[in-house]
Structures are given as C-alpha cells and as structure tokens.
Amino acid sequence: MIPRNYPVGSKVAFALVFLFSLPLSFSTGALQEGSSQIQAADRGSQERRIRSQEVVFVILSQRNSFHVERAHKRKASLIQQAENIRQSIPTVLLLHSLSDNEGDWSILPLLPFFSASYGRNSSWIVFLEEETNVKLDKLLEILGKYDAKKEWFLGKPLQDEESTIIHHYAFADNPSAFKYPDFGAAWALSSPLVNRLAEKLKNDPLKSDFTIDLKHEIALYIWENGNGPALTAIPELCTDPEDHPRAWRCATTLDTPLPLCGDPVKKEDVFVAVKTCKKFHAERVPVVKKTWEKEAALLEYYSDHADPSIPTIDLGVPNTERGHCGKTFAILKRFLSDSVPQTDWLLIVDDDTLISLPRLRALLSCYRSSEAVCLGERYGYGLSQGGYSYITGGGGMVFSREAVTKLQGSGCRCYSDDAPDDMVLGMCLSALGLPVTHSPLFHQARPEDYAKDYLAHQVPISFHKHWNIDPVEVFHKWLVDDKRDKNSKQAQEGGREEL
Structure with a gap:
C-alpha cells in the first residue's frame, strides 16, 4: 500500500468539461531515423538468466469482487511457479490495492512510487492483465536477453492502419509507423527507464487531460517525440489462447476472451x-430493429418525441446537440419506478450503438x-490530478440495480440537460467512492478504429457510430456469434505466426 502521505493527487470538484477531439499530428521522421540514442546498443552483450526477485509484477486489477478474485489467482500462479523452479518469490502487486487514488489505473502517476520502492533493487517491472497467463521460467529467460542497465520498453506491438479519432489522428501521414503495446500480452519497462520517467x-x-486509450498514450509518453525508447517487439509475448498450437513458444497467453462464470x-x-x-427515428432506430432489438426481452426507446409506431417515450427532456445528461438521469429515475418491470441490470445505449446482448448476458454472469x-469502456479525465473515471456512453453503460439506487439516493444531478x-x-x-469497472469488450468507436491484432483476440460486445460503414453488415460480421466464431477460427488458422 502506498503511504497516505504519498503525493498521488487529490479529488477534484465537479467541473464543466466537454471533450473536443482536436486533430493532432505527429511526425514519423524520428521513428524512421531510429527511435532514440538510448537504444543505440542492441541486446546485452551477454545473455543471463535473471532471478525472479529482480522482477516486479504489476497486475492491472480492479476493485470489483470478480476482478479481485481473478487478480489473486494470477498472483498465486506466479508465486507457485517461482517455487516450482526453485526461485525466490517475486514481488507481485495488485494495482487496485496500491492506494485510493482514482488515477492509478493510468499507471503513469504511479511511476514515482515504483521508482522509489523498487527502482534500485529490481531490474524490470512487468505489467499484465488479470487474464494474462505467464510462463515464469520462459519470461525470465527472455528478459535475460536484454541489458537491464539500459532503457527498454518491451511488448507485443500494435499499430494503426489508418489515423483514428481515438488516437487523436496521431501520425496522420503514416499511422502504422508508431507501435504501442497490446496490454493483454504483458509489457515491461527496465528500471533505468522507470527511474528516468519518474524523475521527469x-x-x-502530467497535465490534466483525457485518458482514452491508455496503451497508446503510455507509448507516446515513453517515446517522447523520439527522445525516449520506442517499443521493442518481443515475439514470445503472445495473445494466443493457452491451448493454441503456437502457445508452446509463448511466455504469455490469454484466458478465454469472453468470461463465463455460470449460466448467462x-x-x-x-x-x-x-x-x-426525433431526427434519428427514421435513420437509426430501424438499424436497432434489424439487428439486436430481438434479443431484448425488455426495451424502451426514449426520445424528445412520442412516436407510437416505434414506439418511443417522451421523458419531457428536450433534445440537445451535445450531452444528454438530462435524458440519462430521467432514465435512471424511471428504472427505479413502477413504470418498468423490476430487473437486476440496466443497459443504456445510444441509437447508433451496435451490441450483442447474448454476449453481454454471458459477461454479466461474472458480476x-x-x-x-x-x-463498460472506461475513460478518464484529469487522472493525474485527482480526477475521475467514467464509462464512455457510446459503447454502452451497464448498471446494477444497487448502483442505480445509490446514484439516485446521492442527490447527484446534472448541472444542465446538455451536460455530458x-x-x-x-x-x-x-x-460516492464507487468504482468504474472496465471491460475492453465494449467499444466507443467502430471496428476499423482499432488495431486488427487487438480485436483478433476479443469477442467484442459492442461498437459505436455509423460513420462510413454499413452498420447492419458490421453487426453481423462482428457481433453475431456463429459468423464471428467462424471468422475468428479462420483468422487463427490462416493468420501469420507470431514467431
């Protein structure tokens, strides 16, 4: 646990904030010339077998009970493996338990803590997801190939094929030039790099800003416009399932992409x-009806106009062009009223959200x-300065009845109907001190806005927006189980090998 007097930031008051996606352009010249002088030397001149106590593992855990249980199992596995290979027990940290600071999941604010606590006595800090399986002996062998006295940023690289809004259109002239880590495969920082970044x-x-895609933003911060190390690709860091034919060569693999903890x-x-x-009744509502509406037993459309042909319900909140806070809080209130059947779960989606309700119901079996x-999909605002996390609405927001009850009972309200x-x-x-629980299976954007290798090991639950796509086609390709499973199998059989 980080000491309470450690400077991890303070809570911010309610603020009027709106997200404007400003196109940012990054030059790829530095990437083409070589990421930095720091990595001028390749691997260490002599490979060595490092010891488990030289590695600090950070499991990117969450506060929800399901995630806490998974994280403890992952920790126990690492400790057991160390004992099996007659190594000392490594340091294994659970991210959710390090402090009460909301910004810990964004990792960068914790670098001073990692440096102060482990920067002198450890060689590597390895970050892994709750679902990342680690073969400890193989991972130690791989890390031993790199000179831990130098600055290294190791991982499985992802890249954009085209510039995308979720990365603020970075590297617009050549999006594929920049590589960032797939968190599911685990990624590692050498202690010299952690120490320098902590001092920086x-x-x-860090400035108060939005955290949208953490893996891309961390890689950008480390790269420092070419002054820091670029991501070094490690083929043995994999995202294949543990039983995949290629997995024997991997130091990391992934658990089942869609957890199922019992009956859906x-x-x-x-x-x-x-x-x-009203203006989207004819354009967007028909897409919902053609795709996923039939999987819902209880569904209502909420609008600024009552249209009995759909039907829609007018909540008495006028339509707004920006945020829809008034409408959403009216939905929360209605959910707890006698106007709708009492259920355990509430799902709030936009009319241009594409979602698989069967997959959602399977996932909810774990909660x-x-x-x-x-x-839902977690974003952050001002996390480095005591800000807050939120579920980005386009991918779908899921609330238990208990969560809605606490929200409504808190007296928290919109400061305007058009607030976000x-x-x-x-x-x-x-x-209220209630955690936002993240699932990477919810998506605020379209499939083409994400790296193909990232989606390849997912069973996605949702996508958002109809820009320049056929939403019905996207739904059937990505969110209908029989076709998606077939496509996934073909991709795994015909895809290129990781090694």
Whole structure:
C-alpha cells in the first residue's frame, strides 16, 4: 500500500468539461531515423538468466469482487511457479490495492512510487492483465536477453492502419509507423527507464487531460517525440489462447476472451434503454430493429418525441446537440419506478450503438447484481490530478440495480440537460467512492478504429457510430456469434505466426 502521505493527487470538484477531439499530428521522421540514442546498443552483450526477485509484477486489477478474485489467482500462479523452479518469490502487486487514488489505473502517476520502492533493487517491472497467463521460467529467460542497465520498453506491438479519432489522428501521414503495446500480452519497462520517467514526472507533472486509450498514450509518453525508447517487439509475448498450437513458444497467453462464470443472465433480468431523438427515428432506430432489438426481452426507446409506431417515450427532456445528461438521469429515475418491470441490470445505449446482448448476458454472469456495478469502456479525465473515471456512453453503460439506487439516493444531478451524461455520472461515482469497472469488450468507436491484432483476440460486445460503414453488415460480421466464431477460427488458422 502506498503511504497516505504519498503525493498521488487529490479529488477534484465537479467541473464543466466537454471533450473536443482536436486533430493532432505527429511526425514519423524520428521513428524512421531510429527511435532514440538510448537504444543505440542492441541486446546485452551477454545473455543471463535473471532471478525472479529482480522482477516486479504489476497486475492491472480492479476493485470489483470478480476482478479481485481473478487478480489473486494470477498472483498465486506466479508465486507457485517461482517455487516450482526453485526461485525466490517475486514481488507481485495488485494495482487496485496500491492506494485510493482514482488515477492509478493510468499507471503513469504511479511511476514515482515504483521508482522509489523498487527502482534500485529490481531490474524490470512487468505489467499484465488479470487474464494474462505467464510462463515464469520462459519470461525470465527472455528478459535475460536484454541489458537491464539500459532503457527498454518491451511488448507485443500494435499499430494503426489508418489515423483514428481515438488516437487523436496521431501520425496522420503514416499511422502504422508508431507501435504501442497490446496490454493483454504483458509489457515491461527496465528500471533505468522507470527511474528516468519518474524523475521527469517530478519535474514536469502530467497535465490534466483525457485518458482514452491508455496503451497508446503510455507509448507516446515513453517515446517522447523520439527522445525516449520506442517499443521493442518481443515475439514470445503472445495473445494466443493457452491451448493454441503456437502457445508452446509463448511466455504469455490469454484466458478465454469472453468470461463465463455460470449460466448467462436471463433476458428478463436486463432492462435496455435506448436514447434517441426525433431526427434519428427514421435513420437509426430501424438499424436497432434489424439487428439486436430481438434479443431484448425488455426495451424502451426514449426520445424528445412520442412516436407510437416505434414506439418511443417522451421523458419531457428536450433534445440537445451535445450531452444528454438530462435524458440519462430521467432514465435512471424511471428504472427505479413502477413504470418498468423490476430487473437486476440496466443497459443504456445510444441509437447508433451496435451490441450483442447474448454476449453481454454471458459477461454479466461474472458480476453480482447485489454490488454497485458500473460496467463498460472506461475513460478518464484529469487522472493525474485527482480526477475521475467514467464509462464512455457510446459503447454502452451497464448498471446494477444497487448502483442505480445509490446514484439516485446521492442527490447527484446534472448541472444542465446538455451536460455530458457519461462524465457527470463519472463525477458522481467518484464522489460516492464507487468504482468504474472496465471491460475492453465494449467499444466507443467502430471496428476499423482499432488495431486488427487487438480485436483478433476479443469477442467484442459492442461498437459505436455509423460513420462510413454499413452498420447492419458490421453487426453481423462482428457481433453475431456463429459468423464471428467462424471468422475468428479462420483468422487463427490462416493468420501469420507470431514467431
């Protein structure tokens, strides 16, 4: 646990904030010339077998009980493996337990702590997801190939094929030039790099800003416009399933991409609220009806206009062009009223969200509706300065009844009807001390906005936006189980080898 007097930031008050996606351009010249002088030398001149106590493992755990249990199992596996190969027990940290600071999941604010606590006595810090399997002896062998006295950033590289809004259109002239790590495969920083970055953070604190795609943003921060190391590709860091034919060569593999902890939640236990407005009744609502509406037992469309042909319900909140806070809070209130059947779960989606309800119900089997669960794709605002996390609305926001009850009972309200609903909810949850639970299976953007290798090891639950796509085709390709499973199998059989 980080000492309470450690400078990890303080809570921020409610603020009026709006996200403007400003196109940013990064030059690829430095990448083409070589990432930095720091990596002028290749691997260490002499490979050596490093010891487990030289490695600090950080499991990117979350506070929800399901995730805590998974993280403890991963920790126990690492400790057992060390004992099996007659190594000392390594240091294994659970991210959610390091402090009460909301920004810990963004990792960068914790670098001073990692440096101060482990920078002198450890050679590597390895970050892994709760679902990342590690073959400890093989990982130690791989790390031993690199001179830990130099600055190294190791991982499985992802790259964009085209510039994308979720990365602020970075490297617009050549998006594939920049590589960033697939967190599912684990990634590692050498201690000299951690120590230097920690010192940089002390002298130049992180600015308050949005955290959207952490893996890309961390790689950018480390790269420092060519002054720091670029990601070094490690073929043995894999995202194949543990039983895949290629997995014997891997130091890391992945668990099942869609967790199933029992029978899927029943259709009747999920109430679906679709946010729409009159101008999209003819354009977007038909897409919902052609795709995923039939999988919902309980669904209502909420609009600024009552249209009995759909039907839609007018909540008495006028349509707004920016945020939809007034409408969302009206939905939360209605969910707890006698106007709708009582269910354990509430799903709120936009009218241009594509979602697989069967996959969502399977995922929800891992969560307890008696807990205050707030689930979706997690973004952050001002995390380095005591900010807050929020579920980005386009990918779908899932709340247990207990979470909605606590939100409504808190007195938290919108400061205006057109405030950003997802961000206001994030501020409310932060004030209540309720965690935002992240799942990478929810997506705020379209499939083409994500790296292909990243989606290849997922069974996605949702995508968002109809820009320049056929949404019905996208739904059937990515979110219908029989076709998706077939495509995934073909991709694994015909895809290029990782080694």
